[in-house]
Amino acid sequence: MPLASGRTPRVAASRQLTRRSRRDASRQFLAEGPQAVREALALPATSPGAPSVVFSTPAALARYAGFLSESPVPVIAVDDAGMAGLSETVTPQGLVAVCSFLDVPLSSIGGSLVAVLAEIQDPGNAGTVLRTADAAGASGVVFTDGSVDPYNGKCVRSSAGSLFHPPVVRGVPAAEAVASLQASGLQILAADGYGDSDLDDLADAGELSRPTAWLFGNEARGLPSELAALADRRVRIPIHGRAESLNLAAAAAVCLYASARAQRRLSSE
Numbered sequence: 001m002p003l004a005s006g007r008t009p010r011v012a013a014s015r016q017l018t019r020r021s022r023r024d025a026s027r028q029f030l031a032e033g034p035q036a037v038r039e040a041l042a043l044p045a046t047s048p049g050a051p052s053v054v055f056s057t058p059a060a061l062a063r064y065a066g067f068l069s070e071s072p073v074p075v076i077a078v079d080d081a082g083m084a085g086l087s088e089t090v091t092p093q094g095l096v097a098v099c100s101f102l103d104v105p106l107s108s109i110g111g112s113l114v115a116v117l118a119e120i121q122d123p124g125n126a127g128t129v130l131r132t133a134d135a136a137g138a139s140g141v142v143f144t145d146g147s148v149d150p151y152n153g154k155c156v157r158s159s160a161g162s163l164f165h166p167p168v169v170r171g172v173p174a175a176e177a178v179a180s181l182q183a184s185g186l187q188i189l190a191a192d193g194y195g196d197s198d199l200d201d202l203a204d205a206g207e208l209s210r211p212t213a214w215l216f217g218n219e220a221r222g223l224p225s226e227l228a229a230l231a232d233r234r235v236r237i238p239i240h241g242r243a244e245s246l247n248l249a250a251a252a253a254v255c256l257y258a259s260a261r262a263q264r265r266l267s268s269e
Contacts, residue, residue: 003058006082013053014098015085017054020149027101028052029151031163032087034060037097038067039161047071049102049164057083060094083137088153101151102163103170106177110184111139113259114213115252118174119146127158128249129216134162136232136253137262141166142181142213144174174215178230182211188231190215190223191255193245195234199258202235208262214255219248 004011004246005154008131014115016022017030031040031051043050054068054075061068068075086096115133126148133141143150150156150170156163169177178188187210189202202208217223228234237246237254246254 003077003079004055004082005079006152007083008078010053010076011078011082011086011139014053014055014096017098018086018088018153020152023101023149023151028098028155029101029156029258030086030091031097031099031156032095032153033093033157034064034095035161036159036163037064037095037158038244039164040097040099041067041071041073043164047102048104049099051097051099053226054095055083055086056096057092057094079176087240089157103150104167104170106142106169106172106180109140109142109167109169109181112186112211112263113138113256114140114142114186115180115256116142116144116174116177116181117147117215118144118215118223119218119221120216120248121148122248123148123152123155124158125219125248126152126161127155127160128251130155130159130166130168131162132253132256134159134165136256138166138256139170142169142172142177145171146174161197174224174227175230178213178215186211186213187233188213188215188269189255190231190234191217191237191251192223192228192234193236195236197233197235197257199235199237202233203258203262206262208259209266212256212259214252214259216248216252216255
């Protein structure tokens with residue numbers, strides 16, 4: 001059977017999903033790589049995020065035959081040039097799924113631990129924070145309207161499949177997100193290198209065991225002052241060495257895991 005190419009109608013149409021305008025119009029996105037495709041295929045067929053088709057090179061089809069052979073959706077073999085058009089990487093991994101949007105309304109987010117990404121521009125950082133939030137057991141991740149699109153190809157890849165796990169909110173005003181989360185009973189902690197509360201002190205005082213939404217700001221500028229002012233506390237991570245600061249992904253990991261650890265300790269008592 002001949003391989004599909006970049007000129008095959010279904011491949012050509014899917015290639016358009018590398019553009020945000022086409023993603024928004026169709027409410028579909030591309031998930032690239034074995035981990036992302038595996039997680040997408042694990043979803044129920046009618047679930048948000050579920051794939052409608054998987055594209056694979058012959059080499060990837062052989063390499064990942066274990067889970068691709070059980071795919072509930074069509075798996076279409078494409079040539080290397082066709083895969084290059086679907087991929088946004090220099091070295092394509094040979095596996096791409098077309099998935100439906102999976103973001104949820106802000107009103108559905110609550111629980112005990114939420115990450116809010118405010119004006120974060122780098123898709124790699126955003127995907128890493130999403131992955132960290134998932135690993136920490138977060139009950140939701142909010143991308144405000146000033147942040148990168150969670151369906152950006154690099155963000156999806158950096159999340160390593162975690163985009164398909166915690167509920168994700170997309171494109172809401174940051175102040176609206178804060179108000180909704182506060183109404184759901186979460187305290188709002190703003191990660192701020194110049195904050196007046198020390199993370200270790202809050203942990204010692206038991207404050208991190210409370211249901212919490214963490215606000216993380218732009219890589220270079222941090223949180224807008226008007227948004228930081230809405231937080232219950234502005235929290236700094238103590239720097240014990242000579243480094244000027246932590247980068248966004250590292251700071252988010254420290255904060256989210258500090259809360260997760262405190263909350264799990266409380267629940268085990």
